[in-house]
Amino acid sequence: MRLARLPSKFGFQTAALFLLDGLANVIDFFFHFWMGRVLIPADFAILQTLNSVMLVYTTASGVFQPVVGRFIAEAQGREQHDSIPGIFQSFLRAALWLGLFLAGILLLFSKSIAQFINVPSWTIQISAALIFLSTLRPVAAGSLQGSENFIAFGLARLALSLGRILLVFFFVQAGTGLPGAVLALPFGWLASVLCTFLFLGKTFWRKSKPASASLLREGWKLSVYALFAYIAYMSLTSIDLVWVNQNLSGELAGAYAGLVLMRRIVALLPAEVIIVMFPRVVKTLARDESPSHILALTAIIILTVSGLLAVLYFLFSDQLIAIIFGRSYQAAVPFLGWMAVGMIGVSLSSIWLNYYLAEKPRNFVILLGIAFALEWILLNLFPPSMQSAVLIFGATGWLLTISGFFLYIFKIGRLPRRGASPAVSQ
Numbered sequence: 284m285r286l287a288r289l290p291s292k293f294g295f296q297t298a299a300l301f302l303l304d305g306l307a308n309v310i311d312f313f314f315h316f317w318m319g320r321v322l323i324p325a326d327f328a329i330l331q332t333l334n335s336v337m338l339v340y341t342t343a344s345g346v347f348q349p350v351v352g353r354f355i356a357e358a359q360g361r362e363q364h365d366s367i368p369g370i371f372q373s374f375l376r377a378a379l380w381l382g383l384f385l386a387g388i389l390l391l392f393s394k395s396i397a398q399f400i401n402v403p404s405w406t407i408q409i410s411a412a413l414i415f416l417s418t419l420r421p422v423a424a425g426s427l428q429g430s431e432n433f434i435a436f437g438l439a440r441l442a443l444s445l446g447r448i449l450l451v452f453f454f455v456q457a458g459t460g461l462p463g464a465v466l467a468l469p470f471g472w473l474a475s476v477l478c479t480f481l482f483l484g485k486t487f488w489r490k491s492k493p494a495s496a497s498l499l500r501e502g503w504k505l506s507v508y509a510l511f512a513y514i515a516y517m518s519l520t521s522i523d524l525v526w527v528n529q530n531l532s533g534e535l536a537g538a539y540a541g542l543v544l545m546r547r548i549v550a551l552l553p554a555e556v557i558i559v560m561f562p563r564v565v566k567t568l569a570r571d572e573s574p575s576h577i578l579a580l581t582a583i584i585i586l587t588v589s590g591l592l593a594v595l596y597f598l599f600s601d602q603l604i605a606i607i608f609g610r611s612y613q614a615a616v617p618f619l620g621w622m623a624v625g626m627i628g629v630s631l632s633s634i635w636l637n638y639y640l641a642e643k644p645r646n647f648v649i650l651l652g653i654a655f656a657l658e659w660i661l662l663n664l665f666p667p668s669m670q671s672a673v674l675i676f677g678a679t680g681w682l683l684t685i686s687g688f689f690l691y692i693f694k695i696g697r698l699p700r701r702g703a704s705p706a707v708s709q
Contacts (some may be wrong), residue, residue, distance in 0.1 A: 284682065288643060296433045297584065301555040303437030308551075312442035314451065318464055326461040329402045333465065336400055337413055342517070346509035346585055347378060347421035348428065349561065349640050350502045355429030355639075356562035360569030367430075368491035368622050373499060375422045382418030386411040406465050416472035423479035426487060429562050435482035436558070437697075439475050446474025508644040515651035519683075522659055523676045530667035538614040546626040549592055551587045553630040556638050565641045574638070578691075581634050582662060587632060593623035618673045623676020628684050635687030643694075647687060654683040 315334075319327050321662050351374050389396065389411045397404035420439075427436040450470045454463025527539045567574040596603065597620030601701035604616050642647045658679040665671040 284520065290605065291358065297556050297559050298434045298575070299550070300437045300558060303441050304555055305432070305551065307437075307441045307444040310441075310448055312620060314448045314467075315355070317448075318451070321455055326464075329461060330464050331408065333410060333469065335407050337417075337468065340414060341417045342513065343510060344418050344422050344426075346444070346506045346513060347374065347418075347696065348425040349509055349637070350374070350505045351422050351425030352429035352562055352605075353505070353565050353641055354498065354502065356431075356565035356568040357424055359562075360566030363615040365491070368489045369493050370489050370498070371426050372491065373493045374425075374502060375419065378418050378422045380503045382415040385418065385437065386415040389414055395632055403573070406461075409469065412469040413472055416469060416476050420472065420476050420479060423483060424474065425482055429481065429565070431559075431562050432482065433559055435479075438481060442478035443471045443538060444474035446469075447471025473585055478622055486659070505640070505644065507650050508642055512644065512648045513653055514584050515655050517650070518634060519651065519655045519658060519679065520619065522655065523662065523672045526659075526662045526667075527669070527672050531669070534611070535614055535669060538612045539542050539672060541608045541612045541615045542618055542622045542673070545603070545607075549589050549623050549626040550630050553589065553633055556581050556584050557633055560634070561637045561641060564638055569643055578634060578638060582631060585630050586627065589623070589627045593620060593627060594622040596623045618669055621677065622673050625680055627671060628677060628681030631684040632680060632687060634706075635691065638691070639687075646690060649685050650683060650690070654679050654686075657682075 315331070318330055322330065351371065352511055354366055354370050354374075358364065358370060374430060393407040393411070394404045397407045424436060426438065426440060427433075432475055447467045448471060451464055451467035454467065457463065459466075524540060524543050528536045531539070560577055563577050564574040600616045600619040601613075604612050604619065608615070636651070658675055661675045661679070662672065665675060
């Protein structure tokens with residue numbers, strides 16, 4: 284009966300999170316498109332440069348989310364609910380001091396950083412608030428994820444997009460131009476942080492014994508693994524476009540960029556499925572049970588939805604490319620369906636990425652590094668063409684997924700008994 288209820292609950296939470304996050308993504312795209320229309324080109328370039336630089340940091344600071352999510356889910360899985368406020372508050376305190384330190388460094392060197400990326404120094408000074416807030420948010424978001432409060436998780440993500448675009452609307456009406464647009468960036472993060480803290484409820488703020496020093500050390504260790512994993516995974520999904528830009532004509536590179544944008548659509552749903560999957564896997568491991576049924580269900584959802592989209596890409600590639608990008612991108616048409624197939628392999632590999640972050644991260648992080656190196660080597664061995672790039676991207680993604688599966692099969696019969704300590708195994 285329990286297993287029968289799992290798919291419906293899993294599917295509902297995934298669908299709800301997908302809708303909320305999808306709406307947030309639409310608002311984000313609209314924000315940037317709108318800024319492109321209301322700002323002069325020079326100011327828009329400054330805004331996008333600043334946003335790109337800040338995105339690097341916010342992605343890196345996001346490694347705290349799976350750490351906190353894992354420890355809270357483990358505590359729930361072991362029915363150690365009294366320890367949850369201490370875990371949240373200890374990591375929040377650490378993130379608070381880290382955020383203040385990094386924001387201070389940014390303010391101190393704002394002029395040098397501004398000169399390096401060619402933006403006004405005041406934009407860097409305002410962004411110090413974004414650095415501080417974006418260090419706090421992953422701790423709160425990880426708490427929502429670990430406690431499986433996915434509706435609140437999605438609403439907090441939506442608050443970031445809504446807060447930013449609502450503030451910039453009033454600034455645009457006031458004619459503030461670039462300063463208003465830059466101020467809107469940290470304001471969105473402030474709205475999201477406040478919203479996330481509100482959704483956590485009183486339980487997380489209850490006075491509690493701090494988390495142990497060993498747990499904090501293991502949290503930093505897991506954060507380092509997650510950081511390397513995120514960097515390798517992001518590199519794996521972008522290095523082919525860099526190679527194409529270096530080796531093919533501008534027209535072909537533009538067509539391939541269109542393919543890269545279309546494959547991101549294939550990856551949208553898996554991101555939400557994985558968010559729902561992660562704490563369930565952690566709790567299952569904490570109870571010394573096999574997570575195979577959760578992993579299989581996640582793979583089925585990804586294969587079904589992404590597979591249907593790949594079929595549409597094969598059947599209507601000509602029409603989709605023409606409608607979205609125009610006839611000048613026709614070079615992308617023969618490869619659209621195959622790019623979707625390759626992206627499915629990469630999306631499936633994210634199952635293993637998150638599983639090993641919940642269990643023993645080191646081996647799969649090494650696999651990710653090997654996959655990235657292999658992709659780069661193959662790109663430089665094959666003759667430069669769109670066909671080569673699509674083939675190598677897809678082959679690397681599927682090879683990573685298959686390698687993660689065999690690593691799981693090799694370990695499944697001898698998973699260690701997990702004791703009371705939530706330490707990250709090496």
